[in-house]
Amino acid sequence: MAKTGGKAAKTQYVCSECGGIAPKWTGQCPHCHTWNTLSEVPVEAPSANRFGTRRGAEGLVEAAAVQPLGDIEATEMPRFSTGSEEFDRVLGGGLVPGGVALIGGDPGIGKSTLLLQALAFINANGRRALYISGEESGGQIALRARRLGLLENAAGAMALPVASEIQLERIEATIAAQQAEVVVIDSIQTLFSEVLTSAPGSVAQVRECSAQLTRIAKRDGITVILVGHVTKEGSLAGPRVLEHIVDTVLYFEGDTHSSFRLVRAFKNRFGAVNELGVFAMTDRGLRGVSNPSALFLSTHEKPVPGSCVLVTQEGTRPLLVEIQALVDESHAPAARRLSVGLEQNRLAMLLAVLHRHAGIAAFDQDVFVNAVGGVKISEPAADLAVLAAIHSSLRNKPLPRGLVVFGEVGLAGEIRPAPRGQERLREAAKLGFSIAVIPKGNAPKDARGKFEGLEVRAVERLDQALDALHD
Numbered sequence: 046m047a048k049t050g051g052k053a054a055k056t057q058y059v060c061s062e063c064g065g066i067a068p069k070w071t072g073q074c075p076h077c078h079t080w081n082t083l084s085e086v087p088v089e090a091p092s093a094n095r096f097g098t099r100r101g102a103e104g105l106v107e108a109a110a111v112q113p114l115g116d117i118e119a120t121e122m123p124r125f126s127t128g129s130e131e132f133d134r135v136l137g138g139g140l141v142p143g144g145v146a147l148i149g150g151d152p153g154i155g156k157s158t159l160l161l162q163a164l165a166f167i168n169a170n171g172r173r174a175l176y177i178s179g180e181e182s183g184g185q186i187a188l189r190a191r192r193l194g195l196l197e198n199a200a201g202a203m204a205l206p207v208a209s210e211i212q213l214e215r216i217e218a219t220i221a222a223q224q225a226e227v228v229v230i231d232s233i234q235t236l237f238s239e240v241l242t243s244a245p246g247s248v249a250q251v252r253e254c255s256a257q258l259t260r261i262a263k264r265d266g267i268t269v270i271l272v273g274h275v276t277k278e279g280s281l282a283g284p285r286v287l288e289h290i291v292d293t294v295l296y297f298e299g300d301t302h303s304s305f306r307l308v309r310a311f312k313n314r315f316g317a318v319n320e321l322g323v324f325a326m327t328d329r330g331l332r333g334v335s336n337p338s339a340l341f342l343s344t345h346e347k348p349v350p351g352s353c354v355l356v357t358q359e360g361t362r363p364l365l366v367e368i369q370a371l372v373d374e375s376h377a378p379a380a381r382r383l384s385v386g387l388e389q390n391r392l393a394m395l396l397a398v399l400h401r402h403a404g405i406a407a408f409d410q411d412v413f414v415n416a417v418g419g420v421k422i423s424e425p426a427a428d429l430a431v432l433a434a435i436h437s438s439l440r441n442k443p444l445p446r447g448l449v450v451f452g453e454v455g456l457a458g459e460i461r462p463a464p465r466g467q468e469r470l471r472e473a474a475k476l477g478f479s480i481a482v483i484p485k486g487n488a489p490k491d492a493r494g495k496f497e498g499l500e501v502r503a504v505e506r507l508d509q510a511l512d513a514l515h516d
Contacts, residue, residue: 055088056085056086056088057085057086057088058070058071058083058084058085058086059083059084059086059248059249059284060074060076060077060079060082060083060248060284061082061083061084061248061282061283061284062074062077062079062082062284062285063076063077063079063284063285063286064248064252064284064285064286065077067083070083070085071083077285084247084248086243086247086248086249122141122142122144122315123141123142124137124138124139124140124141124315125139125140125142125167125170125172126139126140126166126170127139127140127163127166127167128162128163128165128166128167128170129159129162129163129166129322129324129331129333130333130335131308131322131323131324131333131334132159132163132308132322132333134320134322134360134362135295135308135309135310135320135321135322136293136295136310136313136315136316137293137310137313137315137316137317137320138315138316140167140227140268140270141268141292141315142226142266142267142268143262143263143265143266143267143268144262144268144269144292144293144314144315145258145259145262145268145269145270145271145290145291145292145293146268146269146270146271146291146292146293146294146295147233147270147271147272147273147281147287147288147291147293147294147295148160148270148271148272148273148294148295148296148297148308149272149273149274149275149281149294149295149296149297150275150296150297150298151275151279151297154297154299154306155297155306155324155326155331156231156272156297157178157181157189157231157272158189158193158326158330158331159308159324159330159331160176160229160231160270160272161176161186161189161190161193161195161330162193162195162330162331164176164205164227164229165190165195165205167227168204168205172226172227173223173224173225173226173227174205174206174225174226174227174228174229175206175207175208175219175220175223175225175227175228175229176205176206176207176208176229176231177208177209177210177216177219177228177229177230177231178207178208178209178231179209179210179211179230179231179232179235179236179245180231180232180235181209181231182209183207183208183209186207187207190205192328193329193330194329194330195330206223206225211235211236211237211245212236212237212238212239213236213237213238213239213253213254213257213258214238214239216230216236217257217261220261220267225267226266226267226268227267227268227270228267228268228269228270229269229270229272230258230269230270230271230272231272232271232272232273232274233251233254233255233258233271233272233273233283233287234246234251234273234274234282234283236250236251236254237250237254238250238253238254238257240253241253246282246283248283248284251283251284251287252283252284252286252287255271255287255290255291256290258271259290259291271291273287281294288312291312292312292313292314292315293310293312293313293314293315293316294310294311294312294313295308295309295310295311296308296309296311298419298420298421299419300419303419304325304326304327305323305324305325305326305334305340305418305419306323306324306325306326306331307321307322307323307324307419307420308321308322308324309321309322309359310360317360317361318360319359319360320359320360320361320362321337321359321360321362321364321420323337323340337362337364338364338365338366338472338476340418341364341365341366341367341416341417341418341420342354342365342366342367342417343367343369343417347443347446348443348444348445348446349443350437350438350440350441350442350443351369351370351371351372351434351435351437351438352367352368352369352370352434352437352443352444353367353368353370353430353431353433353434353437353444353448353450354366354367354368354430354448354449354450354478355367355368355422355426355427355430355449355450355451356449356450356451356469356470356472356473356481357422357424357426357427357451358424358426358463358464358465358468358469363465363468363469363471363472364420364472365449365472365473365476365478366416366417366418366420366422367416367417367418368387368414368415368416368417368427368430368431368433368434369414369415369416369417369434370412370413370414370415370431370434370435370437370438371411371412371413371438372407372410372411372412372413372435372438372439373410373411373413374409374410374411375409375410375411377411380407380408380409380410380411380412381411381412381413382396382411382412383411383412383413383414384413384414384415385414385415385416386415386416386419386420386421386422387414387416387421387422387427387431388423391425391428392412392414392431394456395428395431395432395435395454396412396435398432398454398455398456398458398507399432399435399436399507401458402457402458402506402507402508403436403458403507403508403511405436405439405511407435407439410439412435414431414434414435424463425453425454425461425463426451426452426453426463426464427451428452428453428454429450429451429452429453429454429460429482429484429510430450430451432454432507432510432511433450433482433510433511433514436511436514437514442515444514444515445480445514445515446479447477447478447479447480448478448479448480448481448482448514449473449478449480449481449482450481450482450483450514451463451466451469451483451484451487452482452483452484452487452504452510453484454507458506458507458508459505459506459507460484460485460504460505460506460507460509460510461484461486462484462485462486462487463483463484463487466483466484466486466487467487467489469483469487470483470487470489470496470499470501471496473496473499474496474497474498474499477498478499479498479499479500480499480500480502481499481500481501481502482502482504482510482513482514483501483502483503483504484503484504484505485503485504485505487503488501488503489501
């Protein structure tokens with residue numbers, strides 16, 4: 046171990062997942078029990094009154110002020126727009142003063158592009174914005190802005206303050222000097238604080254810098270947007286506590302080789318979670334897509350086997366997504382089960398239910414399932430659509446044109462209702478679909494809940510559903 050001044054430097058081991066501390070290295074974190082997540086960091090000596098602890102005249106820590114919950118005035122959080130309707134939707138209606146948002150995604154997927162466009166709009170509409178980059182120089186940012194056309198007749202973009210800095214204390218001074226109201230930090234993994242000796246990107250630095258920026262945001266009412274790196278598994282790099290500190294966590298989804306991008310909210314203290322924003326990458330940056338259902342529906346000249354349209358719910362928005370299935374004879378000892386955009390373990394469970402309660406066996410068939418457009422579907426309401434597509438491919442018989450399906454399939458073969466069923470039916474009717482096979486629990490209760498031009502076939506069991514698909 047390296048020595049300084051004849052004395053060995055003290056170190057400890059911090060878990061990158063949960064932030065837990067261990068006195069020595071072990072293969073498994075003793076707190077969250079994940080493997081190979083402990084990394085060595087130096088023990089930092091605590092500085093005096095580091096967090097501004099309030100003390101009385103006698104040197105004792107003062108108690109925090111408390112008040113009854115009923116006496117606290119509850120007001121709606123004021124919001125302001127980012128200039129993008131889709132981005133505002135994911136954020137819950139816009140940015141909130143004093144809110145801290147964390148946005149992550151693969152390299153090159155469009156995080157910096159989206160935020161630069163948003164800051165240019167915000168700065169042009171009277172709010173003082175500030176762009177802090179720890180990865181690019183000012184010249185590189187200016188080149189991107191010119192490439193996106195932000196500097197053409199856009200006074201807000203021309204006047205947008207930009208700084209390339211990675212030291213936390215200098216960033217704090219810059220925010221105060223500029224009197225910024227909205228700040229973007231690109232990215233949090235590049236920052237370091239002088240009170241710590243560990244390298245930028247370490248667990249201690251990420252935790253300290255994000256906590257300090259959050260304190261500044263809450264104290265001064267500044268909106269802070271942090272850009273986060275992701276690991277090869279797709280999760281945000283750094284300690285898990287980073288996601289707990291911030292108010293909103295957004296993830297970019299989609300293939301970098303495709304022109305479409307999806308932004309999903311996984312945490313939002315000011316709005317709905319699992320809200321989805323759809324963008325198209327153009328030579329002028331990211332543009333919101335007003336009718337995202339059109340992206341996820343393939344256009345076939347005539348119905349084809351193995352294709353079924355699902356009405357899924359993403360946050361407050363119903364989306365129509367095409368589910369495709371291919372069932373083919375297996376030439377290996379073990380049949381393959383592969384799904385893209387859907388949970389693979391749930392696919393195996395659904396095939397077992399199909400065999401047990403509908404008498405349709407696929408144990409000697411390879412089954413491939415795909416959600417068109419790169420969207421990821423996690424809700425169980427997709428079960429019935431997946432089985433309908435598999436049944437159609439296995440029988441080589443296309444489903445009727447204009448058919449939409451949704452519903453959860455239980456292990457006992459029952460079709461369970463899905464939340465917000467009326468909104469799903471309304472979206473299907475608006476887009477011109479004529480037949481809907483849905484759970485009986487989602488069937489309209491009276492004439493007011495029926496939709497013109499849409500025939501609703503309510504089912505209770507899986508065998509009934511498969512019969513209703515071809516009536």
